[in-house]
Amino acid sequence: MFRLIPRSNAIKSSLYYTHSYFKFHQYSTYPSSSTVKPKFNTEEIYDFRSDTMTKPTNEMSEIMRHASKGDDEDESTNDLEAYVAELTGHEAAVFAPSGTMTNQIAIRAHLSTPPHSVLCDFRSHIYNYEAGGIAYHSRALVLPTIPSNGLHLTCSEIESKIITTDDNHYAPTHVISLENTLKGLLFPLDEIQKISKLAKKERIKLHLDGxxxxxxxxxxxxxxxxxxxxxxxxxxxxxKSIGAPIGSVLVGNKEFIKIAKHLRKLFGGGWRQSGLLAAAGKFAILSNFPDNLKKSHLLTKKLSHELQNLGIRIMLPVHTNMIFIDTKPVNITINELATKLALHNILIASNDSTTTRLVLHYQIPPIAIEKFVNATSSIIRKKKYI
Known part of the structure; x- marks a missing residue:
């Protein structure tokens, strides 16, 4: 259902977004270019900046060495695509260099002739971190929506924001895009089911940045x-957490993937010798999903609990492998914390504020949590006596 938002409410919403969220997102999502470097030149570096920081293992490198070495429809690439399609229960899949590309290809493939709009969470990757790709590639209006519960969008919120009118002053909503996980938060399956039912009723395509x-x-x-x-x-x-060097897989029905492959070529995403990376991707899934991810989640919750005990504020619930921290209550900046941690070969995304994001992955061992907590405790104690 389409509803007009009163101007006064729209202004309040805009101010709410700007004041309450901009600074948080600016400093707590991606690694800063001014990351403090570790003191020692050693392989034992624990990188908490992102779960993209995993390194290929010797076993993975060996798998890559024996992979097929043709172009993007060779044996290893086809094998990965078929495997992921089967895992998800969809008809087909396409392997591409990045998640940004697979998201943008998907949205473009779902849309035809403007005017049209895409509804998503205002914190979502497709809206904030893909260089305005929806506007550029798909010529679509984006409807960024703030979840009232602070965690995830609800079906009722989406229903109130989608544009279904045929009034030619507006851009009808043709795609709803969700993200799971978003900021490490779980999107409840029962809510997804409701949103899917709504999308089908309104003949709107439903995409997942998964x-x-x-x-x-x-x-x-x-x-x-x-x-x-x-x-x-x-x-x-x-x-990311799954641990391959590069790549993302987009799944859908056969006709959709046929269009997606054409768009991948248009976007410059045709591969040469893609089989090496495809083989690494499948090996990463088989090696790390789900057990190694579960272990990283347990360590994340342990670290969160320890940091909270030290007086650091945890800004969002810790559901999976991310912790958003605010060090203001203990009177230290993120740069101060990063400098201290770097002495113990621990890297975090650093900045001049008091908030940042910590991300764990399967190559973060328990000893790294112990070192992190001890170093943090040390700087907090020192600060108290200055």
């Missing part, structure tokens, strides 16, 4: 299919 859907499934014990069956398309990243 870059970390692996984490959602590992944490909840649900299968990929249980989530994926509710979506027309899903983008699944291989280079």
């Amino acid at each position: 870059a970390r859907l692996w984490n959602a499934c590992a944490e909840t014990g649900s299968s990929l299919q249980s989530f994926a069956k509710h979506f027309d398309s899903i983008s699944l990243c291989l280079s």
